[in-house]
Amino acid sequence: MKLHQLQALVAVADTGSIRAAARLTGLSQAAVSKALRELESEQQLSLLLRSAGGVGFTEAGHKVLGHARLVVGQLERANAELGELRGEVAGRLSISVSPWIVPAFLADAVLRFRQRMPGVQLEIFESLTGVALPRLRDGVIDLMVGSFTAAMSVQEFDSEPLLTYQSCVIARRGHPSASKTSLHQLLNEDWVVNYTPASYPSLMRNLFWQHGANIESHRLHCAHSSSLMFELVHHADMLGYCSQPLLVLEPAWAGVQALNLTERFEANHLNIITRRNAMRNATAKCFVDCLLETIKRRSRSAAEKDRMLFDLLTLAF
Structure with missing residues (x-):
C-alpha cells in the first residue's frame, strides 16, 4: 500500500x-x-x-x-511534532468531550488553548463514550474526555483520571411520579436515555439490573443527545437518566428535577483517554493542561453556580 x-x-x-x-x-x-x-x-x-x-x-x-x-493520522502527528522542533506551532487537534463537559469547562479551556496555540485548528466532537471510542481507535480523534468503562481494554487505551460524579433519574417538575422513591415504582413509565449498542449492557446493569428491576423494551427509548432527552423528559412526560452536573449547568433544565430514590448508582469516572503507546504531542498536552487549569480555577471559585457544581464532583488530581 x-x-x-x-x-x-x-x-x-x-x-x-x-x-x-x-x-x-x-x-x-x-x-x-x-x-x-x-x-x-x-x-x-x-x-x-x-x-x-x-x-x-x-x-x-x-x-x-x-x-x-491510523497511518495517515500518525503521519500528520509526526509532521506536526517535527514542525514544533522547527519552532512552528501549527497543525490540527481532534478531541471528543462528554456532553456535560461542554457547558462546564470547554469554552474556558479552548480560550486558554487558543491563546497559547493560535496556529492549531481544533476539531471537537460532543460524544458519548460509545460513540467516541471507535473514532479514537481508528485515529479520527487524538484524545477523548469521557468515561473509562469496564469494556475498554487497558492493553488498547491509556487513561488519566480527572474526576468522579454521580448520575440520577430525572422527571419534569410536577410529574405524577416525581415523588416516587424506588425504581420498582417507575417501571410502567416511558423512559428516554442516551446509549449506544456497546454501552447498552453497562447502562442497563447500572440503572436497572443491579437493583433487580426489569423494564420492558417498549418502555425504554433512546435519544442520541442530552438536548433531545431533555425535550422528551420536559414535554413528553418521560423519565430520564443523566449526569447530576447537567442539572446545575443548564439553565433550561430548571424545569427538571432529580428523583430521590433509595437505589444508588455506580459513580462515573471522567478521564483523559488516548490510544495506548500513542505519544501525546505538544498540542494535545497543551489542551489537557488548559482543561486541568480551567477545572482547578473553577474549583476555587466562590460563585454560587461553581460551588453547586463542585459539590457534585470529586477531583482526582
Whole structure:
C-alpha cells in the first residue's frame, strides 16, 4: 500500500464522494480515482461501492480504512511534532468531550488553548463514550474526555483520571411520579436515555439490573443527545437518566428535577483517554493542561453556580 492511496481512501470516507475527496486533497478527480483503483488492484479486493449517490465501503474497504486512518493520522502527528522542533506551532487537534463537559469547562479551556496555540485548528466532537471510542481507535480523534468503562481494554487505551460524579433519574417538575422513591415504582413509565449498542449492557446493569428491576423494551427509548432527552423528559412526560452536573449547568433544565430514590448508582469516572503507546504531542498536552487549569480555577471559585457544581464532583488530581 502506498501513502497517497491511503490518503485518497481516507478523503473519500470523510467526504462521501470522489469529487469532494479531490477538493479536500487538492488533487484531480482522475488522480484520486486512479489511486483507489490501484489500491484495489494491488489488494485484489473490491474496497468501494460506487453509485450515483456517492461512495460506500465493502467489508474489506472498512478494514483497510481503519488502518489507513491510523497511518495517515500518525503521519500528520509526526509532521506536526517535527514542525514544533522547527519552532512552528501549527497543525490540527481532534478531541471528543462528554456532553456535560461542554457547558462546564470547554469554552474556558479552548480560550486558554487558543491563546497559547493560535496556529492549531481544533476539531471537537460532543460524544458519548460509545460513540467516541471507535473514532479514537481508528485515529479520527487524538484524545477523548469521557468515561473509562469496564469494556475498554487497558492493553488498547491509556487513561488519566480527572474526576468522579454521580448520575440520577430525572422527571419534569410536577410529574405524577416525581415523588416516587424506588425504581420498582417507575417501571410502567416511558423512559428516554442516551446509549449506544456497546454501552447498552453497562447502562442497563447500572440503572436497572443491579437493583433487580426489569423494564420492558417498549418502555425504554433512546435519544442520541442530552438536548433531545431533555425535550422528551420536559414535554413528553418521560423519565430520564443523566449526569447530576447537567442539572446545575443548564439553565433550561430548571424545569427538571432529580428523583430521590433509595437505589444508588455506580459513580462515573471522567478521564483523559488516548490510544495506548500513542505519544501525546505538544498540542494535545497543551489542551489537557488548559482543561486541568480551567477545572482547578473553577474549583476555587466562590460563585454560587461553581460551588453547586463542585459539590457534585470529586477531583482526582
